[in-house]
Amino acid sequence: xxxxxxxxxxxxxxxxxxxxxxxxxxxxxxxxxxxxxxxxxxxxxxxxxxxxxxxxxxxxxxxxxxxxxxxxxxxxxxxxxxxxxxxxxxxxxxxxxxxxxxxxxxxxxxxxxx
Amino acid sequence: xxxxxxxxxxxxxxxxxxxxxxxxxxxxxxxxxxxxxxxxxxxxxxxxxxxxxxxxxxxxxxxxxxxxxxxxxxxxxxxxxxxxxxxxxxxxxxxxxxxxxxxxxxxxxxxxx
Numbered sequence: 515x516x517x518x519x520x521x522x523x524x525x526x527x528x529x530x531x532x533x534x535x536x537x538x539x540x541x542x543x544x545x546x547x548x549x550x551x552x553x554x555x556x557x558x559x560x561x562x563x564x565x566x567x568x569x570x571x572x573x574x575x576x577x578x579x580x581x582x583x584x585x586x587x588x589x590x591x592x593x594x595x596x597x598x599x600x601x602x603x604x605x606x607x608x609x610x611x612x613x614x615x616x617x618x619x620x621x622x623x624x625x626x627x628x
Numbered sequence: 629x630x631x632x633x634x635x636x637x638x639x640x641x642x643x644x645x646x647x648x649x650x651x652x653x654x655x656x657x658x659x660x661x662x663x664x665x666x667x668x669x670x671x672x673x674x675x676x677x678x679x680x681x682x683x684x685x686x687x688x689x690x691x692x693x694x695x696x697x698x699x700x701x702x703x704x705x706x707x708x709x710x711x712x713x714x715x716x717x718x719x720x721x722x723x724x725x726x727x728x729x730x731x732x733x734x735x736x737x738x739x740x741x
Contacts, residue, residue: 518671557672557718557731570728605671616662617729619671 516540518620520606526626532594535623538587539608547617548581548591549605557605563589596627630655632721634732642740647691647706649735651719654700661702662720662729663693672718678702689713714739 519538527533539546548560561571566583574581578597583589593600603624607617635650653659660679664672676687683695689712693704702719719732 556733559728562728607671616674616677617672619673621669621671
């Protein structure tokens with residue numbers, strides 16, 4: 515079975531540009547999580563969807579970040595405009611039920627904003 | 629609110645030696661506890677989890693962890709380290725009253741030949 519799929523795997527962009535990260539969760543999973551990982555701050559939860567509905571977005575850093583889940587098989591995380599401090603690895607994870615179940619992580623998108 | 633503390637950002641062991649990675653948590657209600665492993669340039673993958681029942685939990689690759697409520701600990705152990713165990717390990721906690729999983733800062737395990 516295919517795991518969580520993220521694209522692109524690497525993204526290099528200039529400050530001020532819009533960046534869109536994509537995620538396809540495991541089929542049948544109804545919870546989806548977006549995380550950001552940096553050396554300084556570790557692994558941070560950005561937003562959590564359950565049944566395509568955003569449940570908690572309190573981890574989204576600021577209004578420049580937005581996330582959508584239009585259907586059960588696709589989610590996007592958008593940064594507009596991007597800044598150098600957004601450079602990080604962004605992970606998408608899905609779960610078969612909710613937070614009480616293990617999460618399956620994608621390979622991540624390494625974002626570099628110059 | 630729950631929290632997770634992993635003691636030691638880096639741990640170094642010799643191949644064949646005992647691996648012990650420490651995790652302490654705080655939670656106002658019975659927690660669900662997880663250990664994840666992250667290899668370079670990969671996402672996290674589950675090693676083991678505790679939800680209810682037996683407090684000694686066995687996971688993949690010979691790892692196990694014991695939930696000790698009195699000590700609020702969930703330490704990860706492996707009797708004999710292998711070079712392939714070199715990775716970063718994350719302890720995580722979710723309490724039954726909430727929905728967020730909180731991850732610890734991670735412990736990087738080095739295995740010396």
